[in-house]
Amino acid sequence: MIRLKDIQPLPKRESSEDEIATLQEQIFILQKESYDKQIGHIFLLEGWSSSGRGELLKALTVRLDPRKFKVYSPFVHKSEDRGYPFLWNFWQYLPRFGESLFYLNTYYGRLIYLLAFEGLDPKEYSHRMLSILNTERILTRDKIRFHKFFLHISEKELSKRIEKSRKEKRDWELSDIDKDQSKHYHKYRKRFEVVLNESNTASSSWEIIPCDDVASAKIYLLKCIIERMEAELKIDSAKELSLLAKGGELLP
Template sequence: MLQNVDLSREVVKAEYKRLKGDLDLKLADLQRQVKTLGIPVIILFEGWSASGKGTLINQLILPLDPRGFSVYSASGPTEEEKFYPFLWRFWKRTPTRGRLAIFDRSWNRRVVTDRVEGQVKRKQLHQALEDIRSFERQLTDDGVVMVKFFLHISKKEQKQRFAALRENTATAWRVTEADLWQNKHYDEYLAAAEDMLTETDTEYAPWTVIEAHDRRFATLKTFTTVIDALNRGIAVAGRNVEEAAVPPGQPAPTISALKTTALDHVDLSRSLTAEEYAGRLKEAQTRLRELEHHIYRRRMPVVIAYEGWDAAGKGGNIRRLTQNLDPRGYEVIPITAPNDIEKAHHYLWRFWAQLPKAGHIAIFDRTWYGRVLVERVEGFCSEAQWRRAYREINAMEQQLVHFGTVLLKFWLHIDPDEQLRRFQERQEEVHKQWKITEEDWRNRAKLDQYREAVEEMLYRTSTPYAPWTIVESNCKWYARVKVLETVCEAIRERL
């Protein structure tokens, strides 16, 4: 989930000032509703040292009624606390109904800091992750609204912040040996944090990663996330508590400054000349043909998943991928709307049924991600269904990878202008008209909703075992070569 995070995001001061007052009022109002309805709320902050957790918590509590919340700081367990199971001190601090408990670091420490420092062994890690999921499920089953933040900064930014703190005699003491150790071992922490986020991101207690280089941005994103979560919790509780007259929740305002995301920073100007294309395409195709034999002999299953915008060039890309392959070794599986038999099963059923046999390559032209893209946007499934689908999909992909499958997921990305150009070209050229339908135009009209769905998909399903590769596809030649070379490299690494 940290893979595609764009840390350069920021909010200008004027914009921040304009919005903050309204968010404060909304939050204060929601706290009162939470109290009336007796909803317990947990808000927790994890993240790097010097990422600004303390400052952010301060911002968050300022508009709140101080009689309604508690802040707990969970640094390492005390000598006393070590005499109990690790969740004990957190169970004790779960909030009573109607109150907020805000944690500065939490039980997740056990699977990040304690793990990196070697206090939690590999075999305990699996169990600790399960204990955490069980804990969070029990609380949310009991009505707790849980909001989980991870404050993310780069290694360089952290180093600079430590340096700045140490320069000032008044703040130098705040930088500990452990902090410096963390900066030195940044990559290990990053990997542990990524595992933690993947394994504990659930529909009942989802993570929100906060890009924390810019304090204003971090504050606004935190506030709107809390407001959205409380609104959802109030809506659920409101359905159950009939006697409480619950006014409809006021949604968090849509803040354009927060909308910028990872996809915006994809460099779509990347391209190849005709000569480069011809040379690299041929080379990669030849290599893949050779690898196909190794795959077969080693009985390695390969799954290649294509998703992308309409007209991003999936078809042509797949043709170049398979052009030189032995047809007995691969299959292209086009995915369209489910037929009646498929609709009568779990949505993952048809994908399980079409998995490649070990030693073979399956290329999916559109995939199981339809659940969180078209089905979400078009309302073909309920909100509860697509929200839990992230975890279901991650579980399936983890099972494939554990079995030894090489799994590659490509998002073919073009910008809206390029898409329009291609749509128009298709309509004008007689032999391409079959490629463009009314549906393409309808989807295009919902570009913002699709974009939000794509962003959330990339964020929640980029796992350490199955990351997404974003393919810059304004230049089709570049896109084809990138996919081919990525596939070759991934297979080579595993042989």
């Protein structure tokens, strides 16, 4: 069972460019292997609105072949067209076999928004959650792999980041969701826990990424993705990188 209040922050560390670069090369190798084996990947980066997902996404994708991945970031606070199903706004973009899709905002975030701001009733919530789980299950059976990451920050760190934006006169960066999450941290944490536990399946599980320290979070996230993709692709990317390094630099 996922309990966010039990998640401890990662030890602070200096950002090691060499270590990050090595991990990024490994992910590039895994991207190429996925393309060769025609296995698609969907990466969901969900979490607190001030968790630094943009910076983490950059660290994750900067070395990838841009022809083989897309980033999609729909507005979770935008009401979906009533003429379409709940997931329509999200499933307009799906990866081809062998390619990757990164959701910077996800349908889980949309659920949280509806619960917080529009009073989504339990019956409708259950219906939408079932739609999500069924869709993920269908795609998983068709050579698409889900990698779900929840970017978690402590109440103290969230307040610190909100206050920093205000002191630096960057209030315009703060959305209503940022402010509401900071004001009602415990209420949101409970909502997140409910959604995470109900959608934490064997074929599509969540990994919690502690993000109080961004430098540590980058390395932790990259390592988690490498571990997941290596298990799926049956490949040792560190070994492959070592072999390639002996023969010359990796080509894009």
